[in-house]
Amino acid sequence: MLYTVLINVMPLKDLLDPQGKAVLGGLKNLQINNVKDIRIGKHISLQIEAGDEAEAKNVADIAASKLLANPVMEYYEINVIANS
Amino acid sequence: MLYTVLINVMPLKDLLDPQGKAVLGGLKNLQINNVKDIRIGKHISLQIEAGDEAEAKNVADIAASKLLANPVMEYYEINVIANS
Incomplete structure (x- = not known):
């Protein structure tokens, strides 16, 4: 069966997110001032062929830890x- | 009140996603063969100061359409x- 698995990869909470800070500055230039903080990460949608949901999640976990996310920063x- | 607003910006369904294709190749190199398709976009978390939920959503919508997403491709x- 084909499962859709969504993975969000985000910068660790304690780390500065320079991309988010840059976008926050961009919004201020557009006169949008009620946004207080932005953090930007990746949204990854995978189609995984697996026998059940647990197996699909397991495959996604291996993919995320080996390739998609950098555990030092994300x-x-x-x-x-x-x-x- | 402070609202957390999550925005997912994804490549349009009809368009090729070269980043996703590259990651799919990377997974094959790691012997992960049951992933059939990958699409990669952005996951953006905003903290928005607003009176109610509808106002927060409206601010996020303006931010996404003016700055965060490119409507030609995303x-x-x-x-x-x-x-x-």
Whole structure:
């Protein structure tokens, strides 16, 4: 069965996010002043062929830890969605 | 009140996603073969000061359409989370 797995890779909470700070400056230039903080990461959507949801999540976890996220600077969260 | 707003900016479904294709090749090199497709976009978390949820969503929508997403190549979806 084909599962859609969504992974969010975000900069660790304690680290400065220079990309977010730059976008915050850009919003101020557009006169949008009620945004107080921005953090920017990656949103990754995978189609995984697996026997069940746990197996799909396991494959996504291996992919995220080995390739998609850099654990020194980033953390990730995984959501599995069963395709209808 | 401070709202957490999550925006996902993804490449349009009809467009090729070269970054996703590259990562798919990387996974194959790691012997992870049951991933069939990958699309990679941005996950943006904003802290927005607003009177209510609709106002927070409206600010996020303006920010996304003016700065965060390129409508020629990307679409976005917005989720508002009320902070406790």
